Amino acid sequence: MLQQQILDILQAPAPTLAGFVAGPNASALEAVRALQPGTLLYVWGGPGSGRSHLLQARANLSEPGQPAGLFVPAAQAGQRLPALADVDTPLPAVLIAIDDVQHLGAAAQSALFGLINRWRTAMGTPGAFSLLCAGDCAPRMLALREDLRTRLAWGQVIRLQPLSDQDRALALQDQAAARGVPLGPELLQWILTHHDRDMGRLMALMDALDRYSLARHRAITLPLLKELLAHSAPRP
Structure with a gap:
């Protein structure tokens, strides 16, 4: 049940023009x-x-x-x-x-x-x-x-020109700031290095991480992110 809940919140939200990182x-x-x-x-x-x-x-x-x-x-x-x-x-x-x-x-x-x-x-x-x-x-x-x-x-x-890592980082920081969520440089760099580079999925990940943090009553950290992704990974 937990894995399915995590998979559900990791789904990218419906695309909007306002949500397009230009x-x-x-x-x-x-x-x-x-x-x-x-x-x-x-x-x-x-x-x-x-x-x-x-x-x-x-x-x-x-x-x-x-x-x-x-x-x-x-x-x-x-x-x-x-x-x-x-x-x-x-x-x-x-x-x-x-x-x-x-x-x-x-x-x-x-x-x-x-x-x-x-x-x-x-x-x-x-x-x-x-x-x-x-x-x-x-x-x-x-x-x-x-x-x-x-x-x-x-x-x-x-x-369409590819986004730079700086563009992605700024977009993630803006979304985190709008939610009042701290996003440290170590966490941001890990996301950009290891996760899907599609902005829709990156934004969905940030949304999921925020909700997962609230549900677990824990601060947003790199270990918490890795735990979230571990729960969402397909089971053998």
């Missing part, structure tokens, strides 16, 4: 936030760059008078994109976010090709919508069909 990517964050119907944006970066965080957060962002967007991970693209590409089927949202396009199979690539064509045809009409796509490399480098690579580059293309 670092050198402030312009990318603003471009995602400012997306309007009729625009196409492609963001790319390596693992842990925050591209999935941005897409999910923007899809979850409700605008006045508009429904939240629709987030489509690559694993679901083959089932969900064909209907979105069908011009006779009403779109469920004014923003469609498709993640990890580098993993799209042939059928999903064909559907995304059709969806981008639908986006372009609807541009400037009452049915206009925005497309937000993400991948692990620039459009021209994707191992996708050539006409799809070309269309992904029709809009703005932004590369």
